[in-house]
Amino acid sequence: MDGADIEIINKCLEGDDSAFEELVTRYKRLIFNTSYRMLGSYEEAEDASQEAFIRMYRSLKRYDPQYKFSTWAVRITSNYCLDLLRKRKGDTVPIEEQYNLKDEGLTPEEEYVRHEKQQMVIKAVDSLPPKYKELIILFHNRGLSYSEIMEVTGESLTIVKNRLYRARQMLKDILKDMDKEGEKLWNAAK
Numbered sequence: 789m790d791g792a793d794i795e796i797i798n799k800c801l802e803g804d805d806s807a808f809e810e811l812v813t814r815y816k817r818l819i820f821n822t823s824y825r826m827l828g829s830y831e832e833a834e835d836a837s838q839e840a841f842i843r844m845y846r847s848l849k850r851y852d853p854q855y856k857f858s859t860w861a862v863r864i865t866s867n868y869c870l871d872l873l874r875k876r877k878g879d880t881v882p883i884e885e886q887y888n889l890k891d892e893g894l895t896p897e898e899e900y901v902r903h904e905k906q907q908m909v910i911k912a913v914d915s916l917p918p919k920y921k922e923l924i925i926l927f928h929n930r931g932l933s934y935s936e937i938m939e940v941t942g943e944s945l946t947i948v949k950n951r952l953y954r955a956r957q958m959l960k961d962i963l964k965d966m967d968k969e970g971e972k973l974w975n976a977a978k
Contacts, residue, residue, distance in 0.1 A: 793857040800848055808845055811857070816841075818858060819865050825925045826869035828914070836872065840865040855939055862930070863940040866922060873918045912962040920955035927952055 793814075799807035819840050824833035843864050851860055913924055926932045926940060937948050 794853045797848055797851060797853075797857070800845070808848075811844075812841055815858060815861050819861060822862050822865045822925075822930065823869055825929050826866065826922065827872060832872070836865070836869055840868050843868060856936075859932075859936050859939045862926075862932075862936075863942070866926070866940055870918055870922060908963060908966050909959075912959050912966065915962060916955060916958055920951055920958060923948065923952050924955050924959070 793811065796807050796810050800811075816837065820833055820837045823836040823840065824830065827833050827836060840861070844861055847864070851857070913921060916924065922941070923937065926937050932940065934945055934948055937943075938945055941948065943951075
């Protein structure tokens with residue numbers, strides 16, 4: 789089924805349940821990737837994606853066509869994932885590598901250092917409070933603009949910019965502390 793998202797949504801609202809399958813097909817990768825980035829687990833991301841689509845289906849009549857469906861869908865997914873993270877009550881959530889960044893031109897030592905730095909950044913992002921982690925993921929991993937992040941989070945532009953700034957500062961401090969700790973361990977091992 790081809791057509792604009794709003795046409796498909798209208799078919800769903802008219803009772804054509806099979807039309808929703810087209811929306812799932814179009815957005816399953818986006819929803820899964822958003823869930824995976826926020827939850828850090830493949831299995832949890834699969835479950836969260838399914839639940840997010842169920843919630844979208846049940847909320848279709850509240851969809852506002854002035855916004856992109858993808859943005860609305862990411863908002864529902866992010867909110868559901870944030871609820872799951874809150875239920876974990878502060879447990880850390882590892883964010884696993886998404887991309888294979890291996891460069892064949894690197895020596896094994898350089899590859900190891902690159903991998904360690906990448907793991908350090910993942911661990912630092914993972915240690916952020918959920919409201920900051922969400923913005924870092926939406927902006928840097930999902931590539932959303934400020935206005936799209938505003939739509940997803942329901943926050944004002946000022947809050948989005950301030951939280952992103954704070955999140956980056958927190959990451960900078962965390963990484964600096966991790967680097968100092970690594971240096972201490974390195975010197976102690978000599």
